[in-house]
Amino acid sequence: MKILFTSILFFLFPILLFSQVDYQARAEKNLAYLIRDSILLNQIEMDNEAVRIFASAEDKKNGKAEFIVKWENVQSFLDLLIQGKKIDSLSSIENNKIVHKDFSYVEEEKPNSYKGLRIAIDPGHSANNFKTAILERRYIKMKANDVGLKKDIRFYESDLTWQTAKILAKRLRAKGAEVLITRKKGKNAFGTNFKKWKKSEFHKTLERDLKNKIITQKIYNWYLEEATEKDIYKYMNKKDLIERAKIINDFRADISLIIHYNANGNNVDKDGYLQPISNNYCMAFTGGGFMKNELSSQDARLDFLRLLLSNDLERSIALSGFIMKQHSSIAKVPVTPNKNNLRYLQRNSVYADMDGVYCRNLALSRMVKGAICFGESLMQDNINEAVLLNQKNYKEAGVRTSSRIKLMVDAYEAGIHEYLNQ
Ligand SMILES: [Zn+2]
Numbered sequence: 001m002k003i004l005f006t007s008i009l010f011f012l013f014p015i016l017l018f019s020q021v022d023y024q025a026r027a028e029k030n031l032a033y034l035i036r037d038s039i040l041l042n043q044i045e046m047d048n049e050a051v052r053i054f055a056s057a058e059d060k061k062n063g064k065a066e067f068i069v070k071w072e073n074v075q076s077f078l079d080l081l082i083q084g085k086k087i088d089s090l091s092s093i094e095n096n097k098i099v100h101k102d103f104s105y106v107e108e109e110k111p112n113s114y115k116g117l118r119i120a121i122d123p124g125h126s127a128n129n130f131k132t133a134i135l136e137r138r139y140i141k142m143k144a145n146d147v148g149l150k151k152d153i154r155f156y157e158s159d160l161t162w163q164t165a166k167i168l169a170k171r172l173r174a175k176g177a178e179v180l181i182t183r184k185k186g187k188n189a190f191g192t193n194f195k196k197w198k199k200s201e202f203h204k205t206l207e208r209d210l211k212n213k214i215i216t217q218k219i220y221n222w223y224l225e226e227a228t229e230k231d232i233y234k235y236m237n238k239k240d241l242i243e244r245a246k247i248i249n250d251f252r253a254d255i256s257l258i259i260h261y262n263a264n265g266n267n268v269d270k271d272g273y274l275q276p277i278s279n280n281y282c283m284a285f286t287g288g289g290f291m292k293n294e295l296s297s298q299d300a301r302l303d304f305l306r307l308l309l310s311n312d313l314e315r316s317i318a319l320s321g322f323i324m325k326q327h328s329s330i331a332k333v334p335v336t337p338n339k340n341n342l343r344y345l346q347r348n349s350v351y352a353d354m355d356g357v358y359c360r361n362l363a364l365s366r367m368v369k370g371a372i373c374f375g376e377s378l379m380q381d382n383i384n385e386a387v388l389l390n391q392k393n394y395k396e397a398g399v400r401t402s403s404r405i406k407l408m409v410d411a412y413e414a415g416i417h418e419y420l421n422q
Contacts, residue, residue: 021074021107023071023074023309024046024048024071026309026311026314027046027051027308027309028046030288030307030308030309030313030314031044031046031308032350033286033288033289033313033317033350033352033359034287034288034289034290034304034307034308034313034350034359035289035290035350036288036289036290036291036348036349036350036359036361037290037291037292039057039292040290040292040294040295042054042057042060043055043056043057043059043060043295043301045060045065048071049070049071050068050069050070050071051068051069051071051305051308051309052065052067052068052069053065053066053067053295053301053304053305054066055298055301056296066298066301067087067301067302067305069305069309074309075107077305077309078107078306078309078310081302081305081306081310081369082306082310082369084249087302107310107311110315110422111254111255111420112420112421113176113420114172114175114176114177114420115176115177116176116178117176117177117178117254117255117420118177118178118180118251118252118253118254118255119172119177119178119179119180119253119254119255119256119257119416120179120180120181120182120247120248120251120253120255120256120257120368121165121168121169121179121180121181121182121256121257121259122165122181122182122183122244122248122256122257122258122259122364123158123161123162123164123165123181123182123183123259124138124157124158124161124258124259124260124261125138125156125157125158125161125260126158126183126186126187126188126189126193126194126237126240127139127156127157127158127159127186127194128158128185128186128187128193128194129186130154130156132193132194132195132233133156133157133158134272135194135229135230135233136158136194136233136237137265138156138157138158138263139154139155139156139157139272140153140154140155140156140157140263140274140380140381140386140389140390141153141154141272141273141274142273142274142275142276142381142386143273146273146275146276147276147383147386147387148387149387152273153386153387153390154390155380155389155390157260157261157263157380158186159185160261160380160389160401160402160405161259161260161261162183162185162186163399163401163405164259164377164405164408164409164412165181165257165259166181166185166397166398166399167396167397167399167401167405167406167409168257168409168412168413169181169397170396170397171397171409171413172413172416180247180248180251180253182244182247182248183244188236188240188243189240189243189244189247190239190240190243194233194236197236198232198236201236202232202235202236205235205239206220206223206224207220223235238363241363241364241367242363242367244364245363245364245367245368248368248369249367249368249369252369252370253368253369253370254370254371255319255370255371255372255373255416255419256368256370256371256372256373257323257372257373257375257412258364258365258368258372258373258374258375259375259377259412260374260375260376260377261376261377261378261380261389262281262282262283262376262377262378262379262380263379263380263381264277264279264379264381265381274381275381276381276382276383276386277379277381277382277383278382278383279379279382280333280334280378280379280382280384280385281333281334281335281336281337281356281378281379282324282327282328282331282333282334282335282336282356282375282376282377282378283324283335283336283345283356283357283358283376284320284321284323284324284356284357284358284373284374284375284376285320285349285357285358285359285360285362285365285374285376286313286316286317286320286352286357286358286359286360286365286372286373286374287303287307287312287313287316287359287361287365287366287368287372288307288313288350288352288359288360288361288365289348289349289350289358289359289360289361290304290361291348291361294361299367300366303366303367306369307366312369312370312371312372313359315370315371316371316372316373317352317353317354317357317359318354318371318419318422319371319372319373319415319416319419320352320354320356320357320372320373320374320375321352321354321355321356321357322414322415322416322418322419322422323373323375323411323412323415323416323419324354324355324356324357324375324415325355325415325418326410326411326412326414326415326418327356327375327377327378327408327411327415328355328356330407330410330411330414331377331378331404331407331408331410331411333377333378335355335356336356338351338355344360345358348360348361360374362374371419373412373415375412377408377411378404378408385404388402388403388404389402389404389405390402391403394406396409
């Protein structure tokens with residue numbers, strides 16, 4: 001009888017039932033993945049009534065919460081966050097609650113087909129030539145002798161990620177998905193390269209940041225008088241990442257793939273040649289793993305609350321898990337063993353309880369909404385990979401590349417397929 005009653009209810013009020021997510025249970029589960037440094041617990045409070053976040057530990061001591069989100073108001077709060085509406089006071093949430101008291105906001109079900117699926121692909125980095133790739137420190141240069149070839153090896157990550165994105169996009173579009181790539185070949189998300197950006201945008205951006213109090217007068221002066229090319233590159237990169245997140249969020253991606261290739265890069269000689277390594281592994285990052293001082297801006301705190309309360313984290317872990325599994329089965333790159341001595345995994349990440357998947361608070365893993373996989377597919381400076389990646393023995397979607405890149409595309413494609421069909 002009870003079963004019958006429930007199914008009638010479900011039939012009559014499917015939307016109402018879908019909206020009854022146990023947000024408190026979800027938040028308690030997510031919290032473990034979100035916090036890398038327990039000092040941040042001095043800015044958060046959860047009980048049976050609400051989750052509260054504080055701008056500082058001091059504010060928590062004084063009971064001065066920045067946001068109080070009662071469990072019954074989570075839906076309205078997420079609605080505001082997901083639509084990207086400005087939330088700067090408690091009252092706006094209360095107001096919105098009135099608007100949404102009929103539960104008009106419903107969590108979307110996990111997509112299960114390509115039709116209408118919105119996929120954003122972000123090819124990491126932006127160098128348009130080897131010189132810029134050196135500046136962004138994302139290049140591979142090896143002596144012929146060290147890898148048993150006749151000619152030296154030379155390639156850079158920005159090219160590999162773009163090639164991956166271009167081929168993958170064509171395949172996913174053919175399946176019916178709507179696909180966005182955040183940048184063009186050799187360009188950043190502003191549609192320009194470093195040299196041009198420095199010439200026409202650098203000063204304007206500095207002035208805007210000064211005006212908006214993002215930088216101080218002292219830092220502004222430092223950029224104009226003392227900053228090196230590398231410093232200016234880093235500044236552009238920071239702005240570029242914010243732009244990429246904005247482009248993806250404006251597109252309202254269901255799935256975002258942030259494409260990178262890893263490297264050890266530790267043994268570089270004075271001429272920039274790398275020593276090949278014997279290790280090879282893949283890993284993926286999702287949001288989470290917040291460290292000390294990483295809840296110091298309101299933007300960061302709102303992203304934290306979204307990751308805590310929405311299903312973004314759970315879906316990102318599932319998606320990333322499938323993609324990593326396919327990396328090891330299709331491309332034969334093993335996932336990073338959970339017991340490893342990688343500092344950025346041991347100290348800056350939280351293991352997501354899924355092979356090769358870690359929660360890490362990177363600019364894009366924090367800011368991009370929806371299900372994400374920030375993939376690091378292989379070690380470019382592995383001796384075998386370096387030789388293979390240096391070859392141009394494969395062509396698809398008008399892109400000439402290495403057959404290794406083709407296998408990475410296969411792995412992403414199969415991983416997404418599995419995620420949709422799980
Ligand atoms: Zn990278």
